[in-house]
Amino acid sequence: MKGFGLFLACLLCICKKGLQSNGWSIQVPSDATGEIGKAVVLPCTFTHPHKTYDRTLTAIWRIKEPYDGMVVFKCVTHSLSDLCKTAVSYKNKYKLIGNPRHNNLSIKIDNLTWSDSNRYFCRVEFSGDLHDKYESRTGIRLHLIAAPRIVNITIGSNQDRTFRAQCTAEGEPLPSLTWTGPLFSNATSVTSLNHQITKELHYLTHDGKYTCTAVNSHGRAEGAVYFYKFKAASGSLIVILMFVTLGIKVLVLLAILGIAVFWRAGHVTAQSRLSRQQAQDSTYENLDRRNNCGSQRLPTE
Ligand SMILES: *[C@@H]1O[C@H](CO)[C@@H](O)[C@H](O)[C@H]1NC(C)=O
Ligand SMILES: *[C@@H]1O[C@H](CO)[C@@H](O)[C@H](O)[C@H]1NC(C)=O
Ligand SMILES: *[C@@H]1O[C@H](CO)[C@@H](O)[C@H](O)[C@H]1NC(C)=O
Ligand SMILES: *[C@@H]1O[C@H](CO)[C@@H](O)[C@H](O)[C@H]1NC(C)=O
Numbered sequence: 001m002k003g004f005g006l007f008l009a010c011l012l013c014i015c016k017k018g019l020q021s022n023g024w025s026i027q028v029p030s031d032a033t034g035e036i037g038k039a040v041v042l043p044c045t046f047t048h049p050h051k052t053y054d055r056t057l058t059a060i061w062r063i064k065e066p067y068d069g070m071v072v073f074k075c076v077t078h079s080l081s082d083l084c085k086t087a088v089s090y091k092n093k094y095k096l097i098g099n100p101r102h103n104n105l106s107i108k109i110d111n112l113t114w115s116d117s118n119r120y121f122c123r124v125e126f127s128g129d130l131h132d133k134y135e136s137r138t139g140i141r142l143h144l145i146a147a148p149r150i151v152n153i154t155i156g157s158n159q160d161r162t163f164r165a166q167c168t169a170e171g172e173p174l175p176s177l178t179w180t181g182p183l184f185s186n187a188t189s190v191t192s193l194n195h196q197i198t199k200e201l202h203y204l205t206h207d208g209k210y211t212c213t214a215v216n217s218h219g220r221a222e223g224a225v226y227f228y229k230f231k232a233a234s235g236s237l238i239v240i241l242m243f244v245t246l247g248i249k250v251l252v253l254l255a256i257l258g259i260a261v262f263w264r265a266g267h268v269t270a271q272s273r274l275s276r277q278q279a280q281d282s283t284y285e286n287l288d289r290r291n292n293c294g295s296q297r298l299p300t301e
Contacts, residue, residue, distance in 0.1 A: 044098070
């Protein structure tokens with residue numbers, strides 16, 4: 001019975017030794033969180049069984065899977081006084097910030113994008129007088145968060161000649177979208193894909209400013225679009241402008257042109273008024289400075 005206990009203890013000690021891999025170990029957190037567009041630090045430190053080591057050392061980071069995933073960062077230092085020279089930095093956004101001579105392989109990833117969401121594994125190699133290497137098997141899972149951003153906000157026309165406002169926002173967690181405006185229709189529809197969500201406001205009837213607000217736990221963003229139907233001074237002009245805007249087919253246009261020929265001067269006025277009015281009637285204003293501002297035309301056929 002005593003012998004069996006000793007045997008068990010010995011098994012345990014072999015197992016423990018196996019887990020430590022002969023004095024090698026790597027310490028990494030299981031998760032890290034970064035914000036889109038900003039930088040994140042992935043910590044990694046190690047211990048090794050050798051009393052001292054002052055020769056060639058290589059630090060490596062890979063993604064997706066241990067031992068086999070794509071190498072996104074690699075640097076080599078040949079002596080204690082030698083800085084770790086970068087040999088690989090995928091898209092030039094990975095930078096070593098730890099000191100590998102002090103057992104620290106921490107890196108910084110700049111300019112985070114959605115594609116940086118991944119698992120990261122660090123590895124150290126000794127290849128001077130002795131050859132030895134060790135790599136973390138569990139890896140760090142990088143989570144990305146993002147404050148809302150208005151990606152696109154437009155007014156479009158439907159087949160049935162009604163107008164709708166459309167707002168697309170990006171964020172993680174997915175933001176919720178709200179439309180506000182002058183006595184607007186409450187008919188909305190929502191679609192989302194990956195980190196983007198689109199909300200449409202159907203059947204616009206009233207002129208004015210329509211505002212789209214995107215909110216998630218990291219912030220909020222607003223965008224606005226102005227919707228004005230044509231308000232021409234004379235009654236005959238209103239008819240022509242409305243028809244043209246709503247994209248009536250060739251036959252009707254010919255009829256209008258017929259009238260225009262009859263009132264030649266009037267037609268020219270209508271044309272120039274139309275183009276000026278289109279440019280100013282649907283302006284695009286985005287309160288989120290990260291987006292371009294510009295003007296947008298109401299669709300014509
Ligand atoms: C590793 O280096 C980073 C960057 O200098 C530092 O913030 C971190 O505290 C270091 N880790 C340890 C365990 O010393
Ligand atoms: C981040 O990426 C953008 C677009 O790729 C680039 O214009 C910008 O210079 C980058 N910023 C840094 C700090 O690398
Ligand atoms: C904005 O949305 C409209 C309507 O869906 C689309 O036609 C346009 O290409 C989009 N613009 C951008 C910059 O994505
Ligand atoms: C809009 O709101 C009114 C009153 O709140 C409601 O009766 C109507 O069904 C709503 N329409 C839609 C399309 O949600």
